[in-house]
Amino acid sequence: MGQxxxxxxxxxxxxxxxxxxxxxxxxLVATSHIRETLSAINLKQYIIGEVKMKEKPMKNEExxxxxxxxxxxxxxxxxxxxMVVASVGGLFIDGIYQDNLLVKSALYSNDLVTxxxxxxxxxxxxxxxxxxxxxxxxxxxxxxxxxxxxxxFYLFGAAFNSLFLVYVALFTLSIFALIFGITSLNVKGxxxxxxxxxxxxxxxxxxxxxxxxxxxxxxxLSLGYVFTGQVPEIxxxxxxxxxxxxxxxxxxxxxxxxLGAVWLWKxxxxxxxxAVIWNVNATVYMAALSAATVWAxxxxxxxxxxxxxLWGLIGVGCLISFVLLLGNMESSEPKVx
Numbered sequence: 001m002g003q004x005x006x007x008x009x010x011x012x013x014x015x016x017x018x019x020x021x022x023x024x025x026x027x028l029v030a031t032s033h034i035r036e037t038l039s040a041i042n043l044k045q046y047i048i049g050e051v052k053m054k055e056k057p058m059k060n061e062e063x064x065x066x067x068x069x070x071x072x073x074x075x076x077x078x079x080x081x082x083m084v085v086a087s088v089g090g091l092f093i094d095g096i097y098q099d100n101l102l103v104k105s106a107l108y109s110n111d112l113v114t115x116x117x118x119x120x121x122x123x124x125x126x127x128x129x130x131x132x133x134x135x136x137x138x139x140x141x142x143x144x145x146x147x148x149x150x151x152x153f154y155l156f157g158a159a160f161n162s163l164f165l166v167y168v169a170l171f172t173l174s175i176f177a178l179i180f181g182i183t184s185l186n187v188k189g190x191x192x193x194x195x196x197x198x199x200x201x202x203x204x205x206x207x208x209x210x211x212x213x214x215x216x217x218x219x220x221l222s223l224g225y226v227f228t229g230q231v232p233e234i235x236x237x238x239x240x241x242x243x244x245x246x247x248x249x250x251x252x253x254x255x256x257x258x259l260g261a262v263w264l265w266k267x268x269x270x271x272x273x274x275a276v277i278w279n280v281n282a283t284v285y286m287a288a289l290s291a292a293t294v295w296a297x298x299x300x301x302x303x304x305x306x307x308x309x310l311w312g313l314i315g316v317g318c319l320i321s322f323v324l325l326l327g328n329m330e331s332s333e334p335k336v337x
Contacts, residue, residue, distance in 0.1 A: 069137075071177075073130070076126055076140065076181075078169075079174060080119060082166055083115075083122070086166045086167065093162070101299055102237055103158070106153075121139070125137075139276070139322075141273075149248065154170075155167040157240060199324060203261075204261040208261045210314055212258075215249075218243075218245075276322050279321040279322035283315050286315025289311040
């Protein structure tokens with residue numbers, strides 16, 4: 001800071017410091033110069049909201065470790081490592097799962113799909129996000145949602161085993177990574193990249209269809225118990241004290257699917273984001289369910305092999321949906337009006 005009687009240069013303007021001795025006069029002079037300074041740098045306009053600040057797009061050479069996504073990126077790397085640990089441990093540690101044959105079939109097949117599909121997809125989305133791809137960012141968050149949803153079954157549904165703390169970490173870190181990542185997302189900027197011709201009605205309609213079919217199925221199970229007292233067959237088969245599948249599907253899949261679809265219809269910014277996240281998760285999880293159905297059939301735990309057709313149909317529809325969404329994103333930065 002300059003001495004009295006000198007000038008100080010800051011941001012292209014000069015602020016004189018007159019020689020004064022009276023505290024009152026000094027206060028008046030300081031107030032005057034503060035006003036001039038605010039006017040010079042347009043800070044007043046920013047404070048009262050008269051100027052809309054443009055967010056600087058992330059350049060390709062910038063890494064996520066130098067941006068607001070740093071926390072989400074670091075947590076995601078840890079998540080990838082833990083996913084590999086959980087999957088490899090589940091597949092190769094003898095006697096790790098103490099559940100019945102049907103549940104074991106689901107867990108083994110899920111480990112396989114996670115290791116061969118989910119982990120590579122999450123790694124790829126992280127690499128491309130690091131290079132500045134906003135399409136990859138949406139896929140990244142979709143895979144984090146998959147991790148959260150998927151390992152909720154391990155944490156709350158699988159019999160206690162040696163990987164319990166790994167499940168806790170995966171479930172918890174996925175929540176925090178999603179929070180850190182989504183709150184740092186330039187939602188408005190991403191939305192402006194979508195072309196006007198994006199088939200939001202068709203995609204939203206498909207999401208509603210899947211959510212309503214899934215929701216009506218699970219709700220009917222609970223209502224059937226209310227009116228008949230008969231425990232749903234799915235609860236009996238997995239030998240779990242509560243209907244965990246219905247709990248997670250209704251709270252995470254159905255609710256977010258309907259919300260995302262409605263917002264997408266209205267072309268609201270969060271509608272595009274939720275739609276991609278929801279469809280990415282559904283695509284990967286339908287692959288896991290298909291593998292689980294085949295594994296259970298081959299192990300003799302189930303005879304419902306035809307469910308593969310249902311899971312495959314839903315999965316293909318979700319794959320087409322998020323590919324259409326990402327394909328309708330402009331690669332150039334949106335114009336700020």
